[in-house]
Amino acid sequence: MPKRGKKYNESAKLIDRTNLYDVNEALDLVTKTAKANFDETVELAVRLGVDPRHADQQVRGTVVLPNGTGKEVRVLVLAKGEKIKEAEAAGADYAGGEELVDKIQQENWFEFDVIIATPDMMGVVGKIGRVLGPKGLMPNPKSGTVTFDVAQAVEETKAGKVEYRVDKAAIINVPIGKVSFGVEKLQENFKAIAEAIIKAKPASAKGRYLRSVTVSSTMGPGIKINGQKLMEK
Numbered sequence: 001m002p003k004r005g006k007k008y009n010e011s012a013k014l015i016d017r018t019n020l021y022d023v024n025e026a027l028d029l030v031t032k033t034a035k036a037n038f039d040e041t042v043e044l045a046v047r048l049g050v051d052p053r054h055a056d057q058q059v060r061g062t063v064v065l066p067n068g069t070g071k072e073v074r075v076l077v078l079a080k081g082e083k084i085k086e087a088e089a090a091g092a093d094y095a096g097g098e099e100l101v102d103k104i105q106q107e108n109w110f111e112f113d114v115i116i117a118t119p120d121m122m123g124v125v126g127k128i129g130r131v132l133g134p135k136g137l138m139p140n141p142k143s144g145t146v147t148f149d150v151a152q153a154v155e156e157t158k159a160g161k162v163e164y165r166v167d168k169a170a171i172i173n174v175p176i177g178k179v180s181f182g183v184e185k186l187q188e189n190f191k192a193i194a195e196a197i198i199k200a201k202p203a204s205a206k207g208r209y210l211r212s213v214t215v216s217s218t219m220g221p222g223i224k225i226n227g228q229k230l231m232e233k
Helices: 006-012 023-033 082-090 098-107 119-135 150-159 183-199 227-232
Strands: 041-048 060-064 075-078 094-096 114-117 161-165 171-178 210-217 223-225
Touching: 023 183, 023 210, 023 223, 041 183, 060 183, 075 082, 075 098, 075 119, 075 150, 082 094, 082 150, 094 098, 098 119, 114 119, 114 150, 150 161, 161 171, 161 183, 171 183, 183 210, 183 227, 210 227
Parallel strands: 075 094, 075 114
Antiparallel strands: 041 171, 041 210, 060 161, 210 223
């Protein structure tokens, strides 16, 4: 077991680990147990009753959080012709074509957080798939990052669109904001992502869907939420 710091141990004393909290109680505790000297990110972790090995039990989608993520997202758009101008007008940090793909490949350039590509660019983007994939940067139609509507994609990404995706352990990890947002804004963001995950429940999933729901700040302890109540709403 790793040795915990003094601040973490002090925060942990405020939490009853045997209790399943309501959402507002849990988020209130998150803000109280965040002791770091920076604005910590609030993370949601959900363990689902699905088997990710089966294609029909994949849970994945995107949500635009009502209050954003609190993080400045740098967007790169890979497109052609007029779509480059559309992307720039919508607020893309970088927009271009093959020359930017070459820059990534030859200069190991990664001054961006999200790549949006038009479908007619995917043949070129595929050349650097081995580089983008491990970094989670490969554009994908399911996450809305492969589209001809680059303006909307840029605007949504800048506004706080997040992707949720179940991993091999049947867990979804997604940020829902910053501690500085306060409980009310965090609640609104939590509700948006929780509703999306519940709505995405595969028809083939059996038994309890939300096995565990936990929120925590970057440096703080996990706080368990009553997932059954979420399913009843």
